[in-house]
Amino acid sequence: MKPGIDDQSKPQTMIQEKYTKRYQNLKVAEALSNNHLYPFACNELSSIIDLGYSQLPKDLKAFIFRDCLSAFRLLPEMNTSAAVSAANLLVKSVESAFPKQKKNLAIVEFKQAKVALKRRTKSHDEHIDLPSLPQDIFVHIFSFLDLYSLLSSSQVSRSWNQATSEGSLWRSLFDLHFSHKVLIHIYPGIDWREAFKNEYILYKSSKMLRSGRGYCSYCDSVVWHDNLRCPKKQCRLKSGKKPLDLMLTHEVVNYLLGTTSSSDESDSEDEAVRGLWAYPTLQ
Amino acid sequence: MSESDMAIIKPEMMKSYIWLETSDGSIQQVEQEVAMFCPFICHQVLQKGAGSSKNNAISLPQKVNPAMLSLIFDYCRFHQLPGRSNKERKVYDEKFMRMDTKRLCELTSAADSLQLKPLVDLTSRALARIIEGKTPEEIREIFHLPDDLTEEEKLEPLKNTMDDPRIRLLNRLYAKKRKELKEREKLKSIEVEEHVDERSVDDLLSFINGRDHKVVNTSKSKKKNKKRKEHKNGTCKVSNKDSHNLHSKQRSVDETSSSLGGVSNLHNIEDDIFSRKAEFEDGYIDDEIDPALKEMLDREVEDFARRLNSSWVLSVGQERQPVHFSINGNGDTRRLTGPAARHK
Numbered sequence: 001m002k003p004g005i006d007d008q009s010k011p012q013t014m015i016q017e018k019y020t021k022r023y024q025n026l027k028v029a030e031a032l033s034n035n036h037l038y039p040f041a042c043n044e045l046s047s048i049i050d051l052g053y054s055q056l057p058k059d060l061k062a063f064i065f066r067d068c069l070s071a072f073r074l075l076p077e078m079n080t081s082a083a084v085s086a087a088n089l090l091v092k093s094v095e096s097a098f099p100k101q102k103k104n105l106a107i108v109e110f111k112q113a114k115v116a117l118k119r120r121t122k123s124h125d126e127h128i129d130l131p132s133l134p135q136d137i138f139v140h141i142f143s144f145l146d147l148y149s150l151l152s153s154s155q156v157s158r159s160w161n162q163a164t165s166e167g168s169l170w171r172s173l174f175d176l177h178f179s180h181k182v183l184i185h186i187y188p189g190i191d192w193r194e195a196f197k198n199e200y201i202l203y204k205s206s207k208m209l210r211s212g213r214g215y216c217s218y219c220d221s222v223v224w225h226d227n228l229r230c231p232k233k234q235c236r237l238k239s240g241k242k243p244l245d246l247m248l249t250h251e252v253v254n255y256l257l258g259t260t261s262s263s264d265e266s267d268s269e270d271e272a273v274r275g276l277w278a279y280p281t282l283q
Numbered sequence: 284m285s286e287s288d289m290a291i292i293k294p295e296m297m298k299s300y301i302w303l304e305t306s307d308g309s310i311q312q313v314e315q316e317v318a319m320f321c322p323f324i325c326h327q328v329l330q331k332g333a334g335s336s337k338n339n340a341i342s343l344p345q346k347v348n349p350a351m352l353s354l355i356f357d358y359c360r361f362h363q364l365p366g367r368s369n370k371e372r373k374v375y376d377e378k379f380m381r382m383d384t385k386r387l388c389e390l391t392s393a394a395d396s397l398q399l400k401p402l403v404d405l406t407s408r409a410l411a412r413i414i415e416g417k418t419p420e421e422i423r424e425i426f427h428l429p430d431d432l433t434e435e436e437k438l439e440p441l442k443n444t445m446d447d448p449r450i451r452l453l454n455r456l457y458a459k460k461r462k463e464l465k466e467r468e469k470l471k472s473i474e475v476e477e478h479v480d481e482r483s484v485d486d487l488l489s490f491i492n493g494r495d496h497k498v499v500n501t502s503k504s505k506k507k508n509k510k511r512k513e514h515k516n517g518t519c520k521v522s523n524k525d526s527h528n529l530h531s532k533q534r535s536v537d538e539t540s541s542s543l544g545g546v547s548n549l550h551n552i553e554d555d556i557f558s559r560k561a562e563f564e565d566g567y568i569d570d571e572i573d574p575a576l577k578e579m580l581d582r583e584v585e586d587f588a589r590r591l592n593s594s595w596v597l598s599v600g601q602e603r604q605p606v607h608f609s610i611n612g613n614g615d616t617r618r619l620t621g622p623a624a625r626h627k
Contacts, residue, residue, distance in 0.1 A: 036416035080417050131346070131392050137407065144411035155419040157428040 020060045022256050029067045031212070031224050036146075038078050040212035040224075040249065042071055042086035046093040047253040053097040065102050068094060072109040076116035087113070138163035146227065147173060148209045167192045174199065176228055180242045213252050214244025222247060222255055301328060302340035305349050310340050313356055320359035322398040344396035351393040354386075358402055380409045384425055387413075460580050467576065 028044055031037035045068060053061065068090060075087045087110065094106045142150055142164060150173070154164035170192035174184075178199045214225035218235040228243035229236050247255070254260060300312040301324065318324045318334075327333045327341045334341040343352070361367070361375055382390075387406055394402040414422055423430060 035412070039416075080421055082416065082418070131388050133388060133392055134395065137391060137395055137403070140403070141407045141410050141414070144408055145414060149411075149415045149417070152417060152419050152422060153414060155432065156422045156426075156430075158431045160428070161432055 017057075019057055019257065020063065023060055023063060025221055026252070026256060027224065029070060032067065032071050032074050034224075035078055035080070035083075036149075037212045037224055038071075038074065039080075039082040039086035041067075042083075042090045043249045044252055045071065046086075046090045047249055048256065049090075049093040049097045051253060051257060051259060065098070065106070068106050069109050072106065072113045075110075075113040076120060079117075079120065084117070132159075135159075135163055139166045139169065142166070142169050143172065147177075151209075165193060170196045175241075177243060178203075180240075211246040211248055213247040213249075215247055215255075216244055222252055301334040302337050303334065303352070304340040304342045305347060305352060306343065306345045307348065309349060310337060311349075311352075312337075314360075316363050317356055317359045320363045320399070321355070322400075324397065346389075346396045347393045348389070351389050354390060355393060355397065355399065355402065359399075362401070376405055380405060384410075384413060388426075456583070460583070464576065464580075 026044075028041050031041040045064065048056075048064060049068075053064070056064070071087065071090060075083060078084075091107065091110045094103060094110075098106060138160065142153060145153065150164055150169065154161050167190075174192055174196045178184075178196075182199055184195060212224055213222055214228065214230070215222055216230035216232070216235050216239075218238045219230060219232055223230055223232075223244070225231070225244050225246070228246075229239065230244060299315040301315050301318040302310060302312050303318065303324070304310045319328065323344070324334070324341060328335075333339055347355075358379060362372060367375075380387075387410055391403060391406040391410065394406060413425065417425070422428070
């Protein structure tokens with residue numbers, strides 16, 4: 001059942017409220033203060049604005065405007081390039097879609113943020129080397145990282161690279177991502193990193209690296225996943241080892257607005273196949 | 284009146300202190316219950332009876348400087364009180380962790396040497412949160428780390444040293460065969476070097492001979508070029524795909540080798556085998572090329588494989604055939620057609 005078709009039969013105001021409610025449930029604003037999720041949240045905002053800001057109900061417009069402002073206000077605290085590019089994207093969407101007054105307010109906010117950001121990077125002085133930590137501490141730290149960050153860390157320096165090759169890290173990642181659908185023969189000396197890589201390629205799991213969102217069928221909502229699980233405790237207990245279905249930005253936006261746009265990325269065939277029909281509509 | 288005197292007189296009323304000496308030589312005393320929260324200090328006191336007086340101060344590990352020590356004891360002082368609720372502790376921890384990266388690292392190091400596991404956990408999580416979602420360059424900036432990996436190393440998994448004697452034997456066999464092949468071809472190519480335009484078997488042989496080194500080089504330079512391009516994209520997804528493409532030829536070899544008693548990361552071997560396999564494959568694309576030699580090699584390899592007690596067929600001369608192998612020889616194959624399907 002295509003999302004959005006049911007809405008046409010209902011009165012206009014009820015539809016508006018539904019969008020707003022859905023948006024609030026998405027909790028985009030909460031993610032903005034999270035270093036890791038900030039780019040994802042900004043991308044969602046950009047996509048929503050691009051898709052049809054003018055057609056949105058009035059209160060939803062207000063929410064989006066408020067969240068854009070907070071996104072820009074929080075930008076200086078995010079010192080990643082991903083955050084900066086996400087914010088740039090957002091400001092472009094704002095420039096093209098927002099009405100004049102709101103646009104100016106948002107752009108002022110953005111410019112201030114950029115200035116603050118510049119000030120931060122300038123004051124970043126070269127202080128002495130940080131103490132080197134023992135290898136097993138590194139492994140312990142890496143055990144808390146998601147796949148993307150672990151791969152990033154492996155490219156940082158030689159010692160970090162060695163630390164990331166630790167089998168236990170990849171074993172738990174394998175367990176997290178694949179154990180619910182793969183039976184693997186474990187022999188002594190198994191290279192968990194290779195095993196993980198094989199499964200990753202097999203299942204074309206590139207989503208893992210590019211998604212902060214997942215759909216939880218137990219609470220029937222789109223959430224920011226916490227290590228591939230629903231942040232709610234009850235759902236985690238119910239789902240056991242099964243991770244969430246990961247969702248990309250455009251899928252989230254489609255879910256929110258009941259549209260069927262696809263992503264610009266080249267491997268959107270994957271997404272098109274799964275489509276929106278995997279996620280039941282909000283009635 | 285010294286502390287220890289008073290302790291003897293009224294033990295219930297006086298707090299007992301433990302004496303500690305930090306790496307810079309300064310000596311201080313800390314309340315017993317606070318200090319004993321650290322396993323390291325606890326052990327020292329209980330097992331060696333140290334710390335009871337100034338002269339008998341416990342010397343702390345090198346990584347613990349006075350500033351960190353006071354931080355750690357703040358932490359201990361708060362948490363050693365049993366009356367705190369979990370929420371209180373959580374709130375305290377959150378506030379406690381707000382410090383710059385350098386101090387976090389120092390604190391982690393100090394806590395680790397004092398074996399204070401809960402604090403190590405806390406700081407590790409905080410550091411992980413800092414690392415999360417950042418690109419390698421950004422991480423390097425934050426932690427002031429040198430960029431000392433080569434382009435190749437960044438995109439390839441680490442090469443582990445292979446100690447398995449079976450793999451060494453395999454390597455030796457391949458080396459032997461390779462030498463033999465080279466010698467035979469050298470003999471033939473000496474005759475044919477003038478006939479460059481002839482499209483004959485001999486020509487192809489000398490071509491192979493000349494390509495022996497080139498095959499390895501071109502494939503390696505292709506590797507490097509690919510990697511340079513891919514690396515610019517900077518996405519790990521791409522690098523995974525890349526290694527997959529490059530290693531797809533090695534895949535059948537990988538898996539068969541892994542079945543040989545579970546040897547993991549075989550990139551030393553794989554590189555060797557890859558270049559040899561490429562040579563074999565290129566050599567055998569055309570079946571006119573010395574089938575007798577190919578047969579012999581095939582047979583020897585098979586014998587060797589059987590000797591290694593695993594059923595393993597290396598299909599040389601054909602495009603990566605799906606390799607089925609059984610582990611433990613009792614017919615249990617590895618997770619079905621996954622690897623095989625990928626080849627198709």
